[in-house]
Amino acid sequence: MRARSALFDVYGGHLRERGGAATIAALVRLLEPLGFAAPAVRTAVSRTVxxxxxxxxxLPAGPGYALTPRAEKRLDEAAARIYRTRPSTWDSRWHVVVLEELPARPARDRLTSSLHLLGYGELGPVTWIAPRPSRELSDVLAAEEVAARTFHGEHDGDDTELAARAWDLAELGADYATFVAEWEPRVSVVDASSAAxxxxxxxxxxxAWRKFLFRDPGLPPQLLPPDWSGREAARFFDHHTERLARGANRFVESCLDSQ
Known part of the structure; x- marks a missing residue:
């Protein structure tokens, strides 16, 4: 975990629902249990700004940092997928994005990463699909100065085969199973009695769970294998997140109260 990623996780997981702002001193305290010293936190904050x-x-307690509207939108979209708060219903239509031209590297790499994060899978160099449109798509395209045609449409063929072409579901399913196997012994030994x-x-x-956002678009159940291991992984994540929430929230509040 890098300090910048940890900073995003803290803002998205805790600070967004608490006003989206904190002093630099509070941020240093929040990231300390994750192994980051004050200089690393300050550098991550500066880079994120x-x-x-x-x-x-x-802020009343001194200089601090708040989320920009762009960050609020990104974190809200991510949270909806992380915690699956939106219905997984599907109208049998795909959202199709056709780029008018490929940008040069490294803009192409940034665009590819962003489209994956928004839930789009690649059918070809300039063609991407998603089971539902993303509110961030226009912002992502504008940021890289890329023009594209977008539309909704039904696939004249097998949707399951199309999904399997755009996303490697076999590898993704195996990685979900590995996620549970690796994290079960690590989180099971921790309880809420120790806040930090x-x-x-x-x-x-x-x-670790957020990394799946780059690979799992949240396909509807009818397009997934019947024994999809992503369901067990989601139950595992939800269970331990809820189990540790009381201690985690107590720690966050203590850091913010000291601002």
Missing amino acids: RQGWLRPVR AAFAASQQLLH
């Missing part, structure tokens, strides 16, 4: 995700603000330990374990689990 330059990238347009955070903005400096004056509960916070660290829950944030590390969140960080």
